[in-house]
Amino acid sequence: MKELFPAKQVGGYIFSLVLTIIALLVYFLDFTFPIAMSILLVTAFVQATVQLVLFMHAGETEDGKAIYTNVLYGIIIAVVTIIGSLLILIWDM
Amino acid sequence: MEFFERFAVPHPSPAIYASMVAIVVVSLAIVVGLTYFKKWGYLWREWLTTVDHKKIGIMYLISAILMLFRGGADAIMMRAQLSMPENQLLDAQHYNEIFTTHGVVMIIFMAMPFIFAFMNIVVPLQIGARDVAFPRLNAISFWLFFFGAMLFNISFVVGGSPDAGWTSYFPLAGTEFSESVGTNYYMIAIQISGIGSLMTGINMITTILKMRAPGMSLMKMPMFTWATFMACVIIIFAFPVLTIALLMGTTDRLFATNFFTSTNGGMDMLWANFFWVWGHPEVYILILPAFGLYSEIISTFSGRNLYGYKSMVGSMVIISLLSFLVWTHHFFTMGQGALTNSIFSISTMAIAVPTGVKIFNWLLTMWKGKIRFTVPMLYSVGFIPLFTIGGVTGVMLAMSAADYQYHNTMFLVAHFHNTIIPGVVFAMLAGLHYYWPKMFGFMLNERIGKWAFWFLSIGFVLAFFPMYITGLDGQARRMYTYSEATGFGPLNFVAFIGAGLMTIAFCIIVYNILYSIKNSPRNVGDDPWNARTLEWATHNPVPEYNFARTPHVASSEALWDVKKNGHELFKGDIEKIHMPNNSGVPFIMGVIFFIAGFSFVFALWVPAVIALIGIFACMVLRSFEKDDGRYISVEEIKATESTYGGANS
Numbered sequence: 001m002k003e004l005f006p007a008k009q010v011g012g013y014i015f016s017l018v019l020t021i022i023a024l025l026v027y028f029l030d031f032t033f034p035i036a037m038s039i040l041l042v043t044a045f046v047q048a049t050v051q052l053v054l055f056m057h058a059g060e061t062e063d064g065k066a067i068y069t070n071v072l073y074g075i076i077i078a079v080v081t082i083i084g085s086l087l088i089l090i091w092d093m
Numbered sequence: 094m095e096f097f098e099r100f101a102v103p104h105p106s107p108a109i110y111a112s113m114v115a116i117v118v119v120s121l122a123i124v125v126g127l128t129y130f131k132k133w134g135y136l137w138r139e140w141l142t143t144v145d146h147k148k149i150g151i152m153y154l155i156s157a158i159l160m161l162f163r164g165g166a167d168a169i170m171m172r173a174q175l176s177m178p179e180n181q182l183l184d185a186q187h188y189n190e191i192f193t194t195h196g197v198v199m200i201i202f203m204a205m206p207f208i209f210a211f212m213n214i215v216v217p218l219q220i221g222a223r224d225v226a227f228p229r230l231n232a233i234s235f236w237l238f239f240f241g242a243m244l245f246n247i248s249f250v251v252g253g254s255p256d257a258g259w260t261s262y263f264p265l266a267g268t269e270f271s272e273s274v275g276t277n278y279y280m281i282a283i284q285i286s287g288i289g290s291l292m293t294g295i296n297m298i299t300t301i302l303k304m305r306a307p308g309m310s311l312m313k314m315p316m317f318t319w320a321t322f323m324a325c326v327i328i329i330f331a332f333p334v335l336t337i338a339l340l341m342g343t344t345d346r347l348f349a350t351n352f353f354t355s356t357n358g359g360m361d362m363l364w365a366n367f368f369w370v371w372g373h374p375e376v377y378i379l380i381l382p383a384f385g386l387y388s389e390i391i392s393t394f395s396g397r398n399l400y401g402y403k404s405m406v407g408s409m410v411i412i413s414l415l416s417f418l419v420w421t422h423h424f425f426t427m428g429q430g431a432l433t434n435s436i437f438s439i440s441t442m443a444i445a446v447p448t449g450v451k452i453f454n455w456l457l458t459m460w461k462g463k464i465r466f467t468v469p470m471l472y473s474v475g476f477i478p479l480f481t482i483g484g485v486t487g488v489m490l491a492m493s494a495a496d497y498q499y500h501n502t503m504f505l506v507a508h509f510h511n512t513i514i515p516g517v518v519f520a521m522l523a524g525l526h527y528y529w530p531k532m533f534g535f536m537l538n539e540r541i542g543k544w545a546f547w548f549l550s551i552g553f554v555l556a557f558f559p560m561y562i563t564g565l566d567g568q569a570r571r572m573y574t575y576s577e578a579t580g581f582g583p584l585n586f587v588a589f590i591g592a593g594l595m596t597i598a599f600c601i602i603v604y605n606i607l608y609s610i611k612n613s614p615r616n617v618g619d620d621p622w623n624a625r626t627l628e629w630a631t632h633n634p635v636p637e638y639n640f641a642r643t644p645h646v647a648s649s650e651a652l653w654d655v656k657k658n659g660h661e662l663f664k665g666d667i668e669k670i671h672m673p674n675n676s677g678v679p680f681i682m683g684v685i686f687f688i689a690g691f692s693f694v695f696a697l698w699v700p701a702v703i704a705l706i707g708i709f710a711c712m713v714l715r716s717f718e719k720d721d722g723r724y725i726s727v728e729e730i731k732a733t734e735s736t737y738g739g740a741n742s
Binding site for chain 2: 066073080081085087088089093
């Protein structure tokens with residue numbers, strides 16, 4: 001019975017619900033803008049990771065390494081592009 | 094009649110009317126010819142519906158050569174206009190349209206299909222696969238590219254060409270300053286073919302990761318496959334940026350949104366930023382496969398294995414990452430501060446290091462080699478010094494403080510042609526001669542090929558080196574004329590002569606193809622160049638199943654192992670081979686995309702919506718279609734193998 005019970009998935013499901021509630025709190029409670037945005041950003045990325053790892057089964061097949069490399073590469077490029085654009089057009093204009 | 098007025102060319106000239114007549118005549122001639130020789134069925138069965146990577150590659154190749162001549166015609170018109178001060182051959186508007194279409198055609202519709210041609214033809218053979226991972230998707234990629242290119246090419250006779258430069262900077266490209274539909278063509282045509290490029294990127298990566306022959310680990314892949322792999326990684330990360338930027342530009346122009354306007358909270362500089370976030374990696378998408386081809390050719394004709402395989406791979410990985418960190422160097426003068434410019438100056442100069450590693454590796458591959466100066470090798474050897482000059486001027490441009498002097502002058506134009514022509518065009522021509530027997534089973538004539546090489550190289554030097562000087566003297570880019578007092582006249586005339594020599598070179602190449610079709614011997618064997626890599630271990634031209642038996646590979650130079658170490662490449666018996674079925678859907682989807690694109694360009698919403706529904710209908714049909722492919726029987730394979738003289742049976 002224990003082998004059949006998908007403990008990881010159920011735990012992940014509860015965890016993603018908790019993350020959603022934390023994100024929802026931003027709407028109901030009165031945070032300052034930077035704090036609210038930080039909470040949203042962090043919960044969003046943790047949420048995406050939970051979905052990718054637990055429910056889209058990244059890393060469970062032999063391609064695991066390729067998938068994570070790909071995701072990491074994508075994140076690096078996205079971050080560089082966004083930070084670079086902000087630097088060019090706002091922070092250093 | 095009012096409805097049809099929108100299709101009129103806003104700025105006509107006799108040349109454009111002549112082109113209209115020429116287009117109608119040529120189209121009629123093709124239709125009549127196909128009907129007269131009863132080739133419609135052949136065309137549909139063998140080419141339009143094909144999913145064979147080799148045939149798709151050949152179609153890419155033919156399209157690329159056609160577009161080379163289209164872009165080349167633009168180029169020679171520009172050089173003719175600038176050959177003398179105060180020249181009146183073209184007016185300002187036509188000149189704007191011509192440099193815009195020249196840039197777009199050469200990058201998107203010539204260089205891209207050229208590299209896709211070699212990726213398609215060579216990569217599955219180099220890794221011992223039967224086809225690419227998604228053959229049907231591959232056909233869709235091609236037809237999206239093809240109809241995107243056709244849509245772009247009708248712009249100058251229907252509604253007017255884009256005229257805001259190939260970079261199409263806003264606010265110039267906005268509706269306020271570009272009223273004609275030309276820039277709509279730019280947005281939509283590049284969008285359609287860009288989707289095709291993205292699909293090819295995904296397709297090639299999957300092919301390379303999943304379909305390599307037994308024994309071929311990643312570090313045993315031939316260098317062109319590595320180069321394709323890295324280029325496709327760049328494609329799938331860079332092209333989405335272009336897709337979104339074009340979408341935002343399209344909605345700005347068609348639906349009056351304010352992403353890139355200079356009023357209402359829009360930011361015109363954001364377009365330049367997005368364009369180059371895609372645009373700089375795009376340069377490396379073009380050059381990495383070219384580097385891959387050079388690696389194959391130099392190693393083959395030096396009779397030595399590639400020097401520094403690991404450092405070659407490593408430098409490409411570093412280039413692919415660095416290519417995303419340098420985009421600001423295209424607009425150092427836009428107004429951002431010294432901090433930003435310094436960061437991007439340094440990252441730009443850093444990219445010269447892995448590129449330099451590759452140059453030294455090629456030189457060391459040739460070192461003490463037994464060099465055979467065939468036509469592909471001539472192009473490769475010519476590439477090294479010429480490209481290095483382009484690289485050095487690139488480092489000059491990378492210094493942001495100095496760039497204020499060079500920005501938007503002919504110096505820049507000379508620099509990027511100096512990297513793209515010896516870097517990409519020479520590689521494509523070298524690859525064309527090198528892989529011609531692979532594709533068609535006969536060689537291109539060497540003597541005529543060498544003539545073309547010398548005309549092209551000398552023409553190139555004459556055409557572009559004077560621009561370095563006039564650029565430093567202050568000749569601005571994209572100016573349609575200049576006064577005699579500037580003194581730019583003589584050097585620009587030299588450049589015109591150079592452009593003329595290059596034109597002659599391309600005509601010689603076409604003549605060479607026709608001459609060789611007629612006169613070249615057809616019994617060249619399977620390995621006419623004494624090559625080293627796996628793609629030469631099958632027959633010429635390649636049978637549709639590529640390899641009768643799956644090859645077992647032990648190194649990156651599988652065929653050399655066979656020839657020198659007695660490696661046994663093909664083990665076991667011939668078994669039946671599973672192949673994908675042909676399909677007309679990709680072609681039909683391309684046609685529908687063309688109709689949708691055309692409707693969007695002219696804001697004809699009813700046909701646009703119908704066409705979009707048609708595209709989704711094709712996708713839904715595909716989801717419910719049951720297609721298990723087909724098998725080629727053992728007898729059929731044996732019969733095919735025996736027609737090649739049975740060398741492999």
